[in-house]
Amino acid sequence: xxxxxxxxxxxxxxxxxxxxxxxxxxxxxxxxxxxxxxxxxxxxxxxxxxxxxxxxxxxxxxxxxxxxxxxxxxxxxxxxxxxxxxxxxxxxxxxxxxxxxxxxxxxxxxxxxxxxxxxxxxxxxxxxxxxxxxxxxxxxxxxxxxxxxxxxxxxxxxxxxxxxxxxxxxxxxxxxxxxxxxxxxxxxxxxxxxxxxxxxxxxxxxxxxxxxxxxxxxxxxxxxxxxxxxxxxxxxxxxxxxxxxxxxxxxxxxxxxxxxxxxxxxxxxxxxxxxxxxxxxxxxxxxxxxxxxxxxxxxxxxxxxxxxxxxxxxxxxxxxxxxxxxxxxxxxxxxxxxxxxxxxxxxxxxxxxxxxxxxxxxxxxxxxxxxxxxxxxxxxxxxxxxxxxxxxxxxxxxxxxxxxxxxxxxxxxxxxxxxxxxxxxxxxxxxxxxxxxxxxxxxx
Amino acid sequence: xxxxxxxxxxxxxxxxxxxxxxxxxxxxxxxxxxxxxxxxxxxxxxxxxxxxxxxxxxxxxxxxxxxxxxxxxxxxxxxxxxxxxxxxxxxxxxxxxxxxxxxxxxxxxxxxxxxxxxxxxxxxxxxxxxxxxxxxxxxxxxxxxxxxxxxxxxxxxxxxxxxxxxxxxxxxxxxxxxxxxxxxxxxxxxxxxxxxxxxxxxxxxxxxxxxxxxxxxxxxxxxxxxxxxxxxxxxxxxxxxxxxxxxxxxxxxxxxxxxxxxxxxxxxxxxxxxxxxxxxxxxxxxxxxxxxxxxxxxxxxxxxxxxxxxxxxxxxxxxxxxxxxxxxxxxxxxxxxxxxxxxxxxxxxxxxxxxxxxxxxxxxxxxxxxxxxxxxxxxxxxxxxxxxxxxxxxxxxxxxxxxxxxxxxxxxxxxxxxxxxxxxxxxxxxxxxxxxxxxxxxxx
Numbered sequence: 001x002x003x004x005x006x007x008x009x010x011x012x013x014x015x016x017x018x019x020x021x022x023x024x025x026x027x028x029x030x031x032x033x034x035x036x037x038x039x040x041x042x043x044x045x046x047x048x049x050x051x052x053x054x055x056x057x058x059x060x061x062x063x064x065x066x067x068x069x070x071x072x073x074x075x076x077x078x079x080x081x082x083x084x085x086x087x088x089x090x091x092x093x094x095x096x097x098x099x100x101x102x103x104x105x106x107x108x109x110x111x112x113x114x115x116x117x118x119x120x121x122x123x124x125x126x127x128x129x130x131x132x133x134x135x136x137x138x139x140x141x142x143x144x145x146x147x148x149x150x151x152x153x154x155x156x157x158x159x160x161x162x163x164x165x166x167x168x169x170x171x172x173x174x175x176x177x178x179x180x181x182x183x184x185x186x187x188x189x190x191x192x193x194x195x196x197x198x199x200x201x202x203x204x205x206x207x208x209x210x211x212x213x214x215x216x217x218x219x220x221x222x223x224x225x226x227x228x229x230x231x232x233x234x235x236x237x238x239x240x241x242x243x244x245x246x247x248x249x250x251x252x253x254x255x256x257x258x259x260x261x262x263x264x265x266x267x268x269x270x271x272x273x274x275x276x277x278x279x280x281x282x283x284x285x286x287x288x289x290x291x292x293x294x295x296x297x298x299x300x301x302x303x304x305x306x307x308x309x310x311x312x313x314x315x316x317x318x319x320x321x322x323x324x325x326x327x328x329x330x331x332x333x334x335x336x337x338x339x340x341x342x343x344x345x346x347x348x349x350x351x352x353x354x355x356x357x358x359x360x361x362x363x364x365x366x367x368x369x370x371x372x373x374x375x376x377x378x379x380x381x382x383x384x385x386x387x388x389x390x391x392x393x394x395x396x397x398x399x400x401x402x403x404x405x406x407x408x409x410x411x412x413x414x415x416x417x418x419x420x421x422x423x424x425x426x427x428x429x430x431x432x433x434x435x436x437x438x439x440x441x442x443x444x
Numbered sequence: 445x446x447x448x449x450x451x452x453x454x455x456x457x458x459x460x461x462x463x464x465x466x467x468x469x470x471x472x473x474x475x476x477x478x479x480x481x482x483x484x485x486x487x488x489x490x491x492x493x494x495x496x497x498x499x500x501x502x503x504x505x506x507x508x509x510x511x512x513x514x515x516x517x518x519x520x521x522x523x524x525x526x527x528x529x530x531x532x533x534x535x536x537x538x539x540x541x542x543x544x545x546x547x548x549x550x551x552x553x554x555x556x557x558x559x560x561x562x563x564x565x566x567x568x569x570x571x572x573x574x575x576x577x578x579x580x581x582x583x584x585x586x587x588x589x590x591x592x593x594x595x596x597x598x599x600x601x602x603x604x605x606x607x608x609x610x611x612x613x614x615x616x617x618x619x620x621x622x623x624x625x626x627x628x629x630x631x632x633x634x635x636x637x638x639x640x641x642x643x644x645x646x647x648x649x650x651x652x653x654x655x656x657x658x659x660x661x662x663x664x665x666x667x668x669x670x671x672x673x674x675x676x677x678x679x680x681x682x683x684x685x686x687x688x689x690x691x692x693x694x695x696x697x698x699x700x701x702x703x704x705x706x707x708x709x710x711x712x713x714x715x716x717x718x719x720x721x722x723x724x725x726x727x728x729x730x731x732x733x734x735x736x737x738x739x740x741x742x743x744x745x746x747x748x749x750x751x752x753x754x755x756x757x758x759x760x761x762x763x764x765x766x767x768x769x770x771x772x773x774x775x776x777x778x779x780x781x782x783x784x785x786x787x788x789x790x791x792x793x794x795x796x797x798x799x800x801x802x803x804x805x806x807x808x809x810x811x812x813x814x815x816x817x818x819x820x821x822x823x824x825x826x827x828x829x830x831x832x833x834x835x836x837x838x839x840x841x842x843x844x845x846x847x848x849x850x851x852x853x854x855x856x857x858x859x860x861x862x863x864x865x866x867x868x869x870x871x872x873x874x875x876x877x878x879x880x881x882x883x884x885x886x887x888x
Contacts, residue, residue, distance in 0.1 A: 017783060017807070017809060020806075020809065021806045021807055104827075104828050106821070106826060106827070106828065110817060110821075112827055112828070119839050119840065120809075120839055201839045201840070202839075202840060217664075220661075220664065222666065222840050240862065242862065243861070243862030246862060246864050247862065247863075247864060249864075250864035250865055250866050254864070254865050254866050254869075255865075339461060357859075358886075361857050362464075362465045363461070363464075363465055365461060365464070365564075366855065367855060367856065368855070368856040368857075368858065369855060369856070369857055369858070370857075370858040370859075370860065371857075371858070371859045371860060372859070372860040372861050372862050372863070373554060373858050373859070373860030373862075373863045373864075374863065374864045374865050376864075376865035377550070377554075377858055377860075377863070377865060378856070378858075382550060382865070382868075382876060383548075383550070383556055383856065384548050384550065384556070384876065384878040395563050395564055395645045395646075395853050396563065396645070396646060396666050396840065396841040396853060397840040397841040397853075399853050399854060399855065399856075400854075400855070400856045401856070409839050409840060409841075409843050410843060410844075411810065411811060411812070411813060411843065411844070412811065412812040412813070412822070412827065412843075412844045412845070413805050413812075413813055413814075413815075414812065414813070414814040414815070414817050414821055414822075415801075415814075415815045415816070415817070416814065416815060416816045416817030416821075417687070417816050418684065418686065418687030418690055418691065418816050418817075419691075419816070419817045419818065419821070420690050420691060420693075420694035420698070420817075420818045420820075421694055421698050421699075421818050421820035421821060421826070422694050422698050424826075425698075432826060432828065434828040442802075
């Protein structure tokens with residue numbers, strides 16, 4: 001079995017070399033074909049999806065699956081239209097390939113360009129959402145990468161028809177190589193994918209915390225993503241109370257089950273009484289369970305409104321209507337707390353003091369740092385990246401929300417006219433000009 | 445022992461958070477202090493280096509070490525001056541930190557910046573060259589990264605004095621945190637470093653092929669570098685013979701023991717007779733051993749000038765005065781050969797046909813692709829990057845020669861005025877402006 005997967009991965013490598021030199025027009029035509037095919041074969045897709053849903057419903061009744069999975073699994077209604085719209089949105093993005101990132105003359109007639117190219121072969125392992133298959137396939141196609149997809153067992157029928165439709169639609173486009181997209185279906189495939197160091201360049205896991213952590217710790221292939229999102233909002237001494245309450249409530253409650261929702265509120269001692277007096281009722285109105293340190297509970301009146309937070313709360317991602325609250329002595333304590341407990345995903349300060357804000361933004365070591373804005377903004381669409389591959393807490397390659405650019409790397413292209421290094425060494429060496437050039441490769 | 449190393453790595457993490465927000469002036473002052481201290485304490489350094497050299501000489505005599513190591517070990521003469529000059533050169537580079545890479549307005553008063561920051565903690569494992577310690581320490585310092593260094597046993601005395609001098613010189617600079625540089629000395633330390641997934645963000649190995657391959661296959665930490673450099677020069681049908689011979693000779697012989705030297709020459713069948721007629725004598729003059737396929741040997745006269753190449757030759761990095769030669773039917777065969785056997789480091793085409801050159805540059809999947817220029821140009825200094833961390837054949841983060849920018853990543857900084865995501869959703873949602881901004885963070 002794993003030999004078959006290796007063959008498919010090697011097929012993906014060959015396809016990636018063709019895709020890497022495909023034109024933007026070819027890749028866009030293939031995306032158009034996918035959008036059309038999805039619309040045309042809507043009924044088939046929804047019928048397959050219905051099978052998955054019915055099987056899952058039976059398992060939920062037997063207590064073998066959690067109910068929220070059913071919502072993620074369902075491709076019908078607005079989800080279907082949004083999926084097709086997403087294909088158009090990916091197509092509309094600026095071509096991420098062939099972009100000249102820098103150009104410099106090394107010597108007369110010797111010009112160096114750094115030009116964006118695809119990474120190569122991407123392995124994507126995702127849990128129950130079948131729309132993720134379409135999204136990732138389209139992002140890989142637009143960015144010229146071949147892709148091996150492994151979906152969740154619960155979405156097997158949906159994934160199979162979607163992969164077939166995408167494969168058939170793109171096979172009809174001249175210049176799109178066979179094998180650029182492969183769906184792997186058996187459970188053993190995950191392990192086989194994670195072992196393919198030489199054939200897969202990047203793994204993108206899409207799913208919950210434990211799932212992503214499992215992937216990250218079981219492969220030598222680079223993994224792009226984040227395991228958890230323990231995000232903080234810090235209310236500084238000089239915060240505007242209106243803004244502070246609005247941002248705290250939005251960060252916590254606008255959508256609780258996502259990685260950029262806030263889990264911990266830190267409050268400067270000087271503003272704690274005034275802030276909590278307004279923030280606690282606002283949070284209670286949204287039915288948020290509150291867990292506080294001693295000072296928070298004391299200010300709240302110690303009447304059971306705020307449960308005692310334990311040490312574990314500071315490192316817990318609730319993904320629920322629960323918020324931990326801690327009163328801190330000063331900005332430095334807030335920064336130290338965040339740099340200790342944050343998952344380095346997204347952290348915000350609310351402050352009217354520009355210097356304090358700058359210190360926070362510089363010192364907090366997270367992918368997104370925000371001043372007077374909700375943590376919920378940390379998202380590829382809101383950041384203007386168009387399509388989003390995911391959000392990365394890596395410290396290499398891509399950090400924060402990742403768009404198409406995150407699936408590219410670059411090559412150096414040097415255009416000479418018979419130049420040799422020997423001429424720049426020895427007794428009467430030429431010297432490098434290292435003059436910046438204002439031109440793009442290909443237009444030269 | 446490994447617990448001690450973990451503590452030092454955690455100390456490095458703390459130091460990295462201070463270094464990350466240090467000013468350019470502070471980091472430059474520290475680099476000045478290093479250059480001055482190296483000059484001042486030259487005699488001590490060379491005395492320690494002499495000890496290493498004498499011990500190594502004894503081992504070479506006993507056959508326990510290879511003689512070329514002695515040259516790499518020696519810090520005296522021009523090497524010392526070049527090392528100090530390198531410190532000045534790193535200092536002179538543009539600050540890699542705090543650069544605004546993009547700026548976009550999301551809404552009125554809500555501005556998003558992408559700003560360069562250090563990676564964090566770098567682990568560097570290097571073989572015998574002690575000047576590598578100085579170079580890497582300075583590059584890490586300039587780019588705001590803390591560093592754990594592990595040098596070769598042969599250079600132990602040299603490394604110890606160099607690390608002490610750098611540590612003492614920078615400790616005197618206000619704003620440089622203690623623990624930003626740590627030298628690890630025992631043999632067991634390598635394994636301990638490779639295990640520190642959570643404390644080290646990036647490993648840079650500096651040494652030979654087997655050494656780098658060992659590092660790459662024994663750690664879950666991202667590794668930046670290249671194991672080998674099997675570089676090709678392809679002589680196309682329309683090549684100018686003068687340029688072709690010069691580039692072939694320079695690529696092979698200008699410095700044979702480095703990763704960007706050519707190992708294989710591919711020659712289009714239509715030009716093979718004319719090219720080999722001129723190239724073989726030129727290569728023989730440089731005492732290059734020639735290994736060819738059947739057609740090459742036949743054209744060479746089959747008189748023993750060209751040894752028969754075996755399959756193994758196409759995937760061998762000689763790092764010596766040896767060159768394999770193959771006659772190919774056409775450009776496509778050359779590209780396919782290179783994409784199969786190249787280490788994706790550096791490959792060149794010599795051609796007067798612009799279309800053929802463009803096809804080669806686009807299709808050859810290597811970090812550097814060159815047209816009518818020697819493979820020996822693929823180097824950070826020649827590419828105008830100033831200081832060079834190394835050359836990467838990775839397909840993520842950095843590819844090809846890596847300068848200071850390769851030791852940075854970015855964070856997103858969002859500056860708002862009380863903005864919440866709820867305002868952009870619901871019944872009468874605001875829409876994102878996503879308007880590019882022409883300003884840098886901090887100057888705003």
